[in-house]
Amino acid sequence: MSLNPFDLHYTLMAKHAQHVVMIHFPIALLITGGAFDFFGQWTKRRALVEAAYFNFLAAAISTVPTLATGILAWRFALEGQKMKGLLLEHMILAWTSSLFIWVIWLTHFRARNKSLPPPNYRLWIELVAVAVIALTGHLGGFLSGVNGPG
Numbered sequence: 001m002s003l004n005p006f007d008l009h010y011t012l013m014a015k016h017a018q019h020v021v022m023i024h025f026p027i028a029l030l031i032t033g034g035a036f037d038f039f040g041q042w043t044k045r046r047a048l049v050e051a052a053y054f055n056f057l058a059a060a061i062s063t064v065p066t067l068a069t070g071i072l073a074w075r076f077a078l079e080g081q082k083m084k085g086l087l088l089e090h091m092i093l094a095w096t097s098s099l100f101i102w103v104i105w106l107t108h109f110r111a112r113n114k115s116l117p118p119p120n121y122r123l124w125i126e127l128v129a130v131a132v133i134a135l136t137g138h139l140g141g142f143l144s145g146v147n148g149p150g
Contacts, residue, residue, distance in 0.1 A: 019069035020144065026066055027133055029059035030101055034126040037108075041123060053112060056105040063098040070094055086139055093136035100129035 033055030040048030074080065074087070083091060104126055111118040 019066070019073040022062070022066040022069050023137065023140065025062040026059045026097070026101060027137060029055045029062060030104075030126075030133055031130055033059060033104075034123075034130055037118075037126060038123060041120070049108075049118065053105075053108045056101065056108055059101045060105040063101055067094060067098055086142055090136060090139040090143055093132060093139065097129065097133040097136050100125065100132060104129060 033052045036048045036055060037052035040046065040050075040052060070091070074083075074091070081087070104122065107122045107125070108118050
């Protein structure tokens with residue numbers, strides 16, 4: 001084990017380091033996109049809704065490597081232990097969060113292609129998605145030992 005923060009081999013080959021880094025992208029992009037979308041709807045500023053669209057697009061794309069590194073972390077850091085309890089709940093919520101993000105982006109994409117404003121119900125979907133992704137991260141914190149024994 002290396003204690004040098006600039007040791008590239010250790011950084012890239014740590015058992016679950018990539019997942020711990022990757023999870024922040026879809027979380028931050030979803031929350032930021034939701035904030036842009038909410039304020040865009042509230043102020044009727046199309047530019048904010050456009051910013052939300054691109055945040056949701058980046059969030060959706062970032063779910064792919066995030067889920068992949070999560071599977072690798074389960075396989076290598078947790079030695080592929082049986083999915084049960086917190087691990088199973090975290091995995092189900094992670095896939096659910098990813099699905100929510102893709103649905104939100106698709107809703108915006110379809111409206112954008114038809115040159116229509118996105119439907120108002122999307123804000124509720126975004127709010128639920130933020131709650132689900134927050135719960136997912138909370139459980140992941142317990143699995144990693146950040147929020148308690150892991």
